[in-house]
Amino acid sequence: MAHDVVVIGAGLAGLTAARELTRQGFDALVLEGRDRVGGRTKPAMLAGHPVDLGASFVGPTQDAVLKLAADLGCGTTPTYCDGANLIRWRGNVRRYQGTIPKLGWLGLVDIGRIQWQFERLSAGVSISAPWTAKNADKLDGMSLGSWLRSIKASASSRDLMAIMARVTWGAEPDEVSMLHAVRYVKTSGGLDRMLDVVGGAQQDHFPGGTHQMSAKMAAELGDRVRLNAVVSRIEWSSDAVAVASSAGVVDARRAVVAVAPMQRLDIDIAPAPPIEYQQLAQRWPLGALTKVYAAYPAPFWRSQGLSGQALSDAGPVFITFDVSPPDGPGILLGFTNPRGFDALPEPQRREQALACFAGLFGEQAANPIDYIDQRWGAEGFAPGGPTAAVPPGSWTEFGPLLRMPVGPLHWAGTETADEWTGFMDGAVRSGQRAAAEVAATLTV
The missing domain is CATH 3.50.50.60 (FAD/NAD(P)-binding domain)
Structure with a gap:
C-alpha cells in the first residue's frame, strides 16, 4: 500500500x-x-538525572519549539545564572558579569565596535534570500575570521569570537562564511539574544531532557x-x-x-x-563539537558566589554552564573542542576535561561522582556537530536550492x-x- x-x-x-x-x-x-x-537530541543519565548529550537550551522568541514542548507536556526550568561568571584568559582566572567579559577598556570598546559592525551588516541581509544582498558576494567570499582581521579586531576579540564560533557552529572562524555568520545571527535576533542566558537562547532547559x-x-x-x-x-x-x-x-x-x-x-x-543539489550538500558540512558533563554531590561553586558559567582560552573545554537539577547533584556542562580531544581514550578525555573544570572552579571539580561525554563526530551513523558550518562561497552559489523541492x-x-x-x-x-x-x- x-x-x-x-x-x-x-x-x-x-x-x-x-x-x-x-x-x-x-x-x-x-x-x-x-x-x-x-x-x-540524545538522552543520557548522569548521577541518576537526565542530561542532554545534544541540543539543550531554549529561550524567548523560540515560539515553535516552546509551543511544541507545552503541547507535549515537557516543562522547562531556568538555567542557573546567579553570581559571577569566570574567565580563564592568558593564564589567569578572574570573575566578570554579563555575557561578554570586559577584557580591559580597550577590549570592551573593540567588542562593542565588532558587534555594531556585525549588526550594521545584518541590516542589509535578507534572512530568506541572503544571496540577494548588495554585498552578498563580498561577504560570502570571506570567512568570519578574515573579516575580523580586515577590521583589525584585536587578538583578544578574535579569540572571544572563536569561542562563539566553536559553540555556535562547531567550527573555527576561518571555516565559516561571513555571509552565513551574519544571516545565522540575524535569524536568532542578534548577537545578544543568541549568546545571552537571561533573555537569550540559553535562558531555559528541560529537566526531563x-x-x-x-x-x-x-x-x-x-x-x-x-x-x-x-x-x-x-x-x-x-x-x-x-x-x-x-x-x-x-x-x-x-x-x-x-x-x-x-x-x-x-x-x-x-x-x-541537478548536479547543483549534490554540490550544495558537499558545501554544507556539519561542524564538530563535543559535550562533557560532570556531577558533584552539590553545586559547590554557588556557595562561592559563582554562576557555573565560564569561558576559557585554554582547551579543551572552552565554555561551561550550570545545569544542576533543583533537587539533586551539582552538574557542570562543558562544550569541548573535539580537535585532539575526540581521538583520546575515555580515561584521558575525562582527565583533560576535569582538569579544565578544576582550573576554573577549583580542585573540588576534579573529583566528580559521575562523568560522561558525547563526541558527535564519532557517531557511527550520521556523524557531525550541532549544525552546518557553511564555508565561504556556498550561499551565493547554492543557497537558493537549500529547501527548493x-x-x-x-x-x-x-x-x-x-x-x-x-x-x-x-x-x-x-x-x-x-x-x-x-x-x-x-x-x-
Whole structure:
C-alpha cells in the first residue's frame, strides 16, 4: 500500500512534519536509520538525572519549539545564572558579569565596535534570500575570521569570537562564511539574544531532557515510525516515490527528507537532481563539537558566589554552564573542542576535561561522582556537530536550492529554517514548513 508521505529522519524536524501531516488526515510513515528517535537530541543519565548529550537550551522568541514542548507536556526550568561568571584568559582566572567579559577598556570598546559592525551588516541581509544582498558576494567570499582581521579586531576579540564560533557552529572562524555568520545571527535576533542566558537562547532547559519531545511525538505516531531503517535510495517520478531502506521499500506520493544537508549525500536519488543539489550538500558540512558533563554531590561553586558559567582560552573545554537539577547533584556542562580531544581514550578525555573544570572552579571539580561525554563526530551513523558550518562561497552559489523541492522531494531540517536556524526551534519550524508544502500539493 502506498502512503501519502514518507518522512526520512526522526529528529525534531521529521517527527514534527509527520505529526502535522497525520493531524491533517494524511498517511505518513517515518524512516529512521538510528535505533532511536531524536536526531541531534540524545538522552543520557548522569548521577541518576537526565542530561542532554545534544541540543539543550531554549529561550524567548523560540515560539515553535516552546509551543511544541507545552503541547507535549515537557516543562522547562531556568538555567542557573546567579553570581559571577569566570574567565580563564592568558593564564589567569578572574570573575566578570554579563555575557561578554570586559577584557580591559580597550577590549570592551573593540567588542562593542565588532558587534555594531556585525549588526550594521545584518541590516542589509535578507534572512530568506541572503544571496540577494548588495554585498552578498563580498561577504560570502570571506570567512568570519578574515573579516575580523580586515577590521583589525584585536587578538583578544578574535579569540572571544572563536569561542562563539566553536559553540555556535562547531567550527573555527576561518571555516565559516561571513555571509552565513551574519544571516545565522540575524535569524536568532542578534548577537545578544543568541549568546545571552537571561533573555537569550540559553535562558531555559528541560529537566526531563530535550529528547522527551521526540519520544512523545514518536509515541503519538506509534507504528508509523520505523527505526533501524537506513535509507539508501529514493526513486521518484512527478507524483510518486519509492524509498529503499534496510527495512524494505516504501511507496508514497511525496517524501520529506529531514536530515542535515550534508547527509543527503548518503542517499542515492534517481533520477538524479541537478548536479547543483549534490554540490550544495558537499558545501554544507556539519561542524564538530563535543559535550562533557560532570556531577558533584552539590553545586559547590554557588556557595562561592559563582554562576557555573565560564569561558576559557585554554582547551579543551572552552565554555561551561550550570545545569544542576533543583533537587539533586551539582552538574557542570562543558562544550569541548573535539580537535585532539575526540581521538583520546575515555580515561584521558575525562582527565583533560576535569582538569579544565578544576582550573576554573577549583580542585573540588576534579573529583566528580559521575562523568560522561558525547563526541558527535564519532557517531557511527550520521556523524557531525550541532549544525552546518557553511564555508565561504556556498550561499551565493547554492543557497537558493537549500529547501527548493525536487519533484515530490521536500527538504526539512534546522539548516533550512528562516528563524532560529541551527537551533531546535529552527528544526520544528522546518518540519512545519515542509508539512505545509506537502499538504498543499496533496490537496490540489
